[in-house]
Amino acid sequence: MASRDIAHKSKxxxxxxxxxxxxxxxxxxxxxxxxxxxxxLLGACKNPTGPTSPISPTYKITYDGNGATSGxxxxxxTQTGGAxxxxxxxxxxxxxxWSFIGWARTQEATAAKYRAGATLKIxxxxxxxxxxxxxxxxxxxxxxxxxxxAAQASQRAVFGTSxxxxxxxxFIRPPEMKFEGWAESSTGAKIQGTYNPRNYWxxxxxxxKWVRKIIAGNKNWISIAMSEDGKKLAAVVNGGHLYTxxxxxxxxxxxxxxxxxxxxxxxxxxSIAMSEDGKKLAAVVNGGHLYTxSNSGATWTDRGDTGAIxxxxxxxSIAMSEDGxxLAAVAYNGHIYTxSNSGxxxxxxxxxxxxxxxxxxSIAMSxxxxxLAAVAWGGHIYTxSNSGVTxxxxxxxAGSxxxxxxxxxxxxxxxxxxxLAAVAYNGHIYTxSNSGxxxxDxxxPTGSEIAGDKYWQSIAMSxxxTKLAAGMYNGHIYTxSNSGxxxxxxxxPTGSAIAGNRNWQxxxxxxxxQELAAAxxNGHIYTxSNSGAAWVDRSR
Numbered sequence: 001m002a003s004r005d006i007a008h009k010s011k012x013x014x015x016x017x018x019x020x021x022x023x024x025x026x027x028x029x030x031x032x033x034x035x036x037x038x039x040x041l042l043g044a045c046k047n048p049t050g051p052t053s054p055i056s057p058t059y060k061i062t063y064d065g066n067g068a069t070s071g072x073x074x075x076x077x078t079q080t081g082g083a084x085x086x087x088x089x090x091x092x093x094x095x096x097x098w099s100f101i102g103w104a105r106t107q108e109a110t111a112a113k114y115r116a117g118a119t120l121k122i123x124x125x126x127x128x129x130x131x132x133x134x135x136x137x138x139x140x141x142x143x144x145x146x147x148x149x150a151a152q153a154s155q156r157a158v159f160g161t162s163x164x165x166x167x168x169x170x171f172i173r174p175p176e177m178k179f180e181g182w183a184e185s186s187t188g189a190k191i192q193g194t195y196n197p198r199n200y201w202x203x204x205x206x207x208x209k210w211v212r213k214i215i216a217g218n219k220n221w222i223s224i225a226m227s228e229d230g231k232k233l234a235a236v237v238n239g240g241h242l243y244t245x246x247x248x249x250x251x252x253x254x255x256x257x258x259x260x261x262x263x264x265x266x267x268x269x270x271s272i273a274m275s276e277d278g279k280k281l282a283a284v285v286n287g288g289h290l291y292t293x294s295n296s297g298a299t300w301t302d303r304g305d306t307g308a309i310x311x312x313x314x315x316x317s318i319a320m321s322e323d324g325x326x327l328a329a330v331a332y333n334g335h336i337y338t339x340s341n342s343g344x345x346x347x348x349x350x351x352x353x354x355x356x357x358x359x360x361x362s363i364a365m366s367x368x369x370x371x372l373a374a375v376a377w378g379g380h381i382y383t384x385s386n387s388g389v390t391x392x393x394x395x396x397x398a399g400s401x402x403x404x405x406x407x408x409x410x411x412x413x414x415x416x417x418x419x420l421a422a423v424a425y426n427g428h429i430y431t432x433s434n435s436g437x438x439x440x441d442x443x444x445p446t447g448s449e450i451a452g453d454k455y456w457q458s459i460a461m462s463x464x465x466t467k468l469a470a471g472m473y474n475g476h477i478y479t480x481s482n483s484g485x486x487x488x489x490x491x492x493p494t495g496s497a498i499a500g501n502r503n504w505q506x507x508x509x510x511x512x513x514q515e516l517a518a519a520x521x522n523g524h525i526y527t528x529s530n531s532g533a534a535w536v537d538r539s540r
Contacts, residue, residue, distance in 0.1 A: 058081055059079065059125050060126075068094060071091050071092040072092070072093070073093060073130070086115065088115075088117070097135050097137070098200075100131075100132060101132070101133050102131050103129065103130060105128065110131065111131065135200065136157065137158075137200060138203045139154060139155040139163075139165075141166075141171075141205070143171045144207040144208045144209070145177065148172060163194055175217060176214075176216040179209075180209045182206040182207065184197075185207060213540075214254050215524075216540070219240060220237055220239055221235055221519030221521060221523065221524075222271070224236075224506045224525065225281070225508055226274065226509065226517050227275075227277060228510060229515070230514065230529070231247065231248055232296065234272050235517075237269060238268055238521075240267075242263055242272070249536070249538040255298070262299055262300035262301060268286045269283060271316060271317045271318045272284075272318070276323070280320065282327055282329075284317070286332075289309075289312065290304050290309055290329055307346055308348050309346045321367060326340050328374075333359055334350075334357055336374060338388040361410070363411070366414070366417035370386065371384065371413065371435065372413075373422075375410070377409070380402075380408075381393075383420075385417070394439075401430060402430055407424050408424055408425075409456055409457055410458045413461065420439075423457070425455055425456060425473075427453055427454075429441075429442045429456065449486075449487040449489050450478055454472045457471055457472055457504055462510070463512070463513075466482060468480040469532060471506075473521070477489075477504060477518055481531065497534070497536060504519075505520060505521045513531055514530065515529055
């Protein structure tokens, strides 16, 4: 019995001792181990060296280069629970375009909170990030074209900060070229928005980007036409080419250079007309043929090969209905012709009141093509209400206001044909509100902006007849918003793109009168989107 008890206690002792030793493994160097051992083996707790103090925690500081392109971040293997001394840039950290200024607790910091030699008490593991200050650099500008002249001043910038680039250039542009912006290489893409280079250099060179300006420079513009919304334009150069635009004149396409266009080469263009949607066009050559297009000017058909208009004629003006189906054209020292099928076939309308040759100078057409108005140089004004079948001489009626012969230069008509406006060279502007029966001289009121004789060249009218625009040779552009009662000189405001005298040759207006386009002989094309208050030079 006693031996079994001893054996039992021995087994129990072994189990308890094993448990105690596993506990010891997890509680090394602890005073409690001694007590437990003493209580178990000796029945008492004794500490021959006195009480043991708790061990202090330790922490480490780590340095991060934070975008450095070379060098090494400092290494501090010191483990402490107290104060540490902040290291400097001992590993020669570098970042192109930036200067090291110290350390901070966050990567995004722009100010250095900790600098070399400072002390810091840490209570946790800590990472300090290098703080960088951007360095300045110079942007220089290269004209990037042998034909460009003058210089562009350099610009200082701070690396890492986006900067705006000059929107315009002081370089004198090469002939027929337009400044578009700046690029990082001579053939690179235009830099969009602000500039922030990827890499740092003391000096960074940007290159002027030039694009060919199709209508750049002075040209002998003779006629311009506009779609109902003013977005599409077509213009012709006397002794040159035919051009179209689909963005209110910002960019142009030369329609006389494409192979197989039907109008290749230089021609003595004199007038052009456009349908309301801009898809159908018709243009005439003085001493040549009449041409039409049904695809916004991409290709053309010569209508002067056969039929009533076959052969060369001294075409001066052409007009078109809103859908482009009906056309009317006049020849100087010749006849009036009309078409009802977009120019495929024509009829000579010079019978009756307009029989024989006349020095026809301009013709206009209502939206539906039913009403026509035409003027003759050194002659009269005539109107038709049946697409040109019969005509009425409006310059012979007593009290008409336009009696007698005048050097009529241009005529315009409202969409319904009720309102008319006409100009005489070295003469006056006249308007009618009853389809040409009677007329009002708008150049006689004292104090009027258009008083007296002027070298009027062209006049245009909005659909409702309330808004007018007129231009003169060696003179100004004028607009009216009340059917010609009063006028505003648009060429006098300081800084206006059309300030001063120009040889205005043709003017066009949108249906609502908001959009205008004007062309000058030996000059430029200009557009306005606010009824003539301000203008943009489209040939610069």
